Amino acid sequence: MQTEFVFSGFGGQGVMFAGQLLSYAAMDDGLHVTWFPSYGPEMRGGTANCVVIISDEEIGSPMVRNPKAAVVFNLPSLDKYEPLVQPGGLMVINASMVNREVGRDDITCVRVPANEIAEKVGDKRMVNMVMLGALIANLPIVPLSSLEKALREHLPQRHQRLLPANLLALKEGSVYLAEKAVK
């Protein structure tokens, strides 16, 4: 049994770290996990994405055509991944950056005003934690406590003073529950 996640947005939105934090949590929970980034001539403001696969057995392909869940931080990411999410899957959408509705009714969508929440929490860089909190609340592949533990242990040293705000952002995101459950 494996579950695939795509995190996608602008470079600088913390897309890569959100995926890494989920990977740390899965690893600490004893699961198999792969984190695979888009790589190459990337830059701040360009597009960035990573694929995280979590499984209870050895993982074959670290890439996937149709992920179970897409966490989209901006409009281009919604446009790209909306057609690709598995039927019955989940999209977590940063409503602060997306000005349109989702066309599909065979997937579960959660709209999170992540930029506003992050600013309320005290730092607009926390958008990624808000989105990750919302993802795990709707697709609890690891418990929120594992993410919190991973954050304590793996947030880079230079950012440790931001730990309380990050934890709060995760929690604030996790209250956004979709009306229908993910199949």
Next chain:
Amino acid sequence: MSRQLLKGNEAIAEAAVRAGLQAYFGYPITPQTELLEYLSLRMPELGRGFVQAESELAAINMVYGAACTGARVMTSSSSPGISLMMEGLSYIAGTELPVVMVDVMRGGPGLGNLGPSQGDYNQIVHGGGHGDYHCLALAPSNVQEAIDMTAEAFDLAEQYRMITWIVIDGLIGQIMEPAELPPMQPLKTSYPDWATRGAEGGRKARLLKSFYVDTLEEEAVNIRMLKRWQEAREHLVRYRAYYMEDAQFAVIGFGSAGRIALSAVRAARAEGIKVGLLRPLVISPFPEAVVREVADRLEGILVVEMNAGMMLDDVLLATEKKTPVEFYGRVGGNAPLPDEILEEIHRLAKGPLTTSGHPRDRWFNRISKNN
């Protein structure tokens, strides 16, 4: 030691450090750069040698010089950089020096692109530089294998006095996975009797060279090297088999292509197709006896590569065209997705299969209709 979430390139770098790497010489190139970047910090921290050379040509010749001292030395690059190193590699081979090389392959030919590729298979497994020489080549498909193989590569290089490759691609270089690093080994303190380390204690001078004017002397050196190669062919047979016990069909693929094929094989198994996966861990020497042996029991084989069928030729030699073989490849810096391979497994299971013609031609005919 507990599991850590490690990036392929950095894991190889730290594994080399722990295996007693004494000197590293390299030049940055994507998608390999993290390896060099990591060592630029780590090696000086430990008081060991690190040089970012002015070019790949300089780096490989620094490796050549350092290897003459019997020290554990390594360089890493990606496809275009590896091509630049080929002259130096031929000299290193001709001088019978143990050197560890890492190739994080990317799309080509030429400057190509940064995408993952297996287009250097022929260059590494079947030559590259001039002259009669062989290299050992290990092909990990995940971060743990990359760590374990890097640690072992230094031992193998010394045992066979051969260039030993870690062959990966951008995908394994960039991926992060949980893996465990081995404990730190002490640096070596004794050196082989060929190493040029200054004529300590007034002993007789030693000479290392790849230049033998006397053709009969050169022939003897070539034969000595071939003997070691034959030994490697006999003893260095490594592969991993999945779902092969009752398999009617098998996919054969190494590195990234091999692990991506695992997802397709599982999906096919879920549909009731009796297909297995054979993933060579050592691609040079190629595990031909193993392929021949399993081929006898199979109705058909699908070779999957991220090139236009380079290992395919080795599979065809091994099967002696007795077992039907089909091929699927992605070229130009692209990796297949599992559903593409699953479709090929369907084709294999449905048949009809043949031993005539060439699988590359059939593959090319199929893809050229869509391109």
